[in-house]
Amino acid sequence: MKILFLFPQIPFPPHSGGRIVTWNTLKRFASECSVRVACLYHHPAELPALDEVKKIAGEAAAFPAHGKWDKLPLLRSLVSAWPYKAHRFWNPDLAAYIQRLQARDPVDVIHAQNFYTTPYVTGREACLKIHYKENVEGNLLLRYGQRAGSRLTRWAALVEGRRTRRFEMAACRKFDQVLTISPVDRDSLLALDPALPVRHQRPGVDLGAYPFLDIPPEPPAVLFTGTMSYYPNEIGIRWFLETIWPRVRRQIENAECWIVGAAPPPAVRAWDGRDGVRVTGRVESITEYLWRAWIYIVPLTVGGGIRLKILEAMASGRPIVSTSIGCEGLEGRHGEHWRVEDEPEGFAHSIVDLIQNPWKAEQLSVNARRLAEAVYDWDQVIPQQVELYRTLRKSLLSLRPPGAEASRPAWE
Secondary structure: OEEEEEEOOOOOOOOOHHHHHHHHHHHHHHOOOEEEEEEEEOOHHHHHHHHHHHOOOOEEEEEEOOOOOOHHHHHHHHOOOOOHHHHHOOOHHHHHHHHHHHHHOOOOEEEEEOHHHHHHOOOOOOOEEEEEEOOOHHHHHHHHHHHOOOHHHHHHHHHHHHHHHHHHHHHHOOOOEEEEOOHHHHHHHHHHOOOOOEEEOOOOEOOOOOOOOOOOOOOOEEEEEOOOOOHHHHHHHHHHHHHHHHHHHHHOOOOEEEEEOOOOOHHHHOOOOOOOEEEEEOOOOOHHHHHHOOEEEEOOOOOOOOOHHHHHHHHHOOOEEEOOOOOOOOOOOEOOOEEEOOOHHHHHHHHHHHHHOHHHHHHHHHHHHHHHHHHOEHHHHHHHHHHHHHHHHHHHHHHOOOOOOOOOOOOO
16 A cells, blocks of 8 residues: 655654654554655755655655745735635645656555645545544634634634634545544534544554653652644643742742743743743753653643643653643543643642642553553554555445546646
């Protein structure tokens, strides 16, 4: 089975949530199938990482996406039905490359990761078409619009969210199968279109890379990880620092808070060195911090999909305190696998309680690791996904008339 993977970014190195999914999916599929990769990059410094992709893919190519502050995608979005991010990730050279690749060496499956890559699939290709969604982008924008500070920001987010939702739903209908990593996202899509071919596909965690460790004998530290340019992360950690962390420090004076992730904005960076807070910026690996932390926090108030960093914390035996949005879509339960708190007072109380009562923290940690082993092991998840693709392809072939061919792509 030959598969063409369309990714919105070069999948290596697997530092962020999206790259963790794409890299683990790609390398495990490559052990059972013949894979090709067509993707976008966002800075020329990323291009050397494509060499790692080429080691496992039969062919791999990357093309530039528009920059975050490039005005052209914004201007185009004002005069078209496409949302801003669809324009930002559109490159006609990538579209032409996919066309040439299909003409030269047709694949059996096209796997389009996230809604940014869906314009590169017309729906008329003579192969199985899979759309893999890490979140529902329209829902994420609409949630943000409900919580944004200024009236103008709320209006802009709600307008763009509604337009993105329409675009996403039209895109989903081009595919033979839509996969969501969260059952909540699956249900939200089905609520909009009950006929949509969508199912839940669990993500995973590399259990070997995150062995279970006891809580270290260091000053109690809580850990937050995430790319700070992703606005749900910025909103969540600012809420935590402003409303929750002072309550923790009043009860545990030597408690520390480590904020680990690239591109912290000035409002977050300003906390570095204050009240036991450390803001690291980008690091080569979060495992050093994960293994030294007492508690892993997920204070998100906006978001979609699944927070893969929770799976890493589960595997490592870090007790977790999260909002309901932070752990949304995962199969654990409050009080058994983690603590779920949506109010500042309750969130702070759970952190203090777990620090002061290590036996409670240990119980959560052991249960969470067992859940990760039973449900979220990449080595179990990906073989099931490979078998699903094979089954769907056989079903599609049985329905196709002999000699049927794809129409010409929409970009011609």
